[in-house]
Amino acid sequence: MTPSCLSSITLGVRDRARSEAFYQAVGFEVLGDDELGTLLAAHGLHLILRNWADLADDFGVAPEAGGFRGSHVTLHLADRDIVDGTYATWITAGAIGVRQPTEKPWGGYAGVVADPDGHLWEMCFVAGIESVLGLCRSDTDTGTVTASDDPDVAEPADTAEGRDTAEPAA
Structure with a gap:
């Protein structure tokens, strides 16, 4: 059975x-x-923070990690300005800039930050992807990202065909 949506992400953290x-x-x-x-909740998603060592123990793996871990989370945003603003907000909040927002060879615009425990978050704009993904918008006063309330922005496709055309979120 194929899941219809991603509903939560659990991150191991060193200092909750x-x-x-x-x-x-x-x-x-x-x-x-x-x-x-x-x-925690935002972006239509639940985020669970667990003690790093306890989470590693739950999965039967060593808690030591370094370098790239093989995954990241992407926030698909409505335009380049929102990508820039969201990136800046996360840096101000304590994220480490991994890659400043820039035009990508595949046609997108994206930047990457690492949270305090090194988890990678990509802020991304891809023109024309609105019909496939529900997008996030940035609050103009705070720069925080919330689920889009724009009626012209489609909700995530609910069909197998729509899911097949979407890029994975993480």
Whole structure:
């Protein structure tokens, strides 16, 4: 069975309080917090922060990690200016700039930051992708990113054909 949508991402973090503060600064809202982890929400997605070593233990892998981890999360945004603003907001909140927003050879415009634990987040604009993906917009006052409320921006395609044409989000 193919899942119809991505609903949550769990990230291992070294300092939950630091990570909670960072993700709140870029627009996530804390929904719950207990000894197992912190549940946050934004962008139509739930983000779960877990202790790095505990999460590694759950999967039976060593907690040491370095360099590229083989994955990233992409926020598809409505235009280049929103990419620039979102990138700047995340840097101000404490993210590390990995790649400043720039034109990509495949026709997009994207920048990449690393959160305080090194997880990669890409801010991306691709002209014409609106019909396939629900886009995020930036609050002009704060630069935080929220799900688009533009009625002209389509929700994510709900058919197998639509999913097949979309780039993976992460």
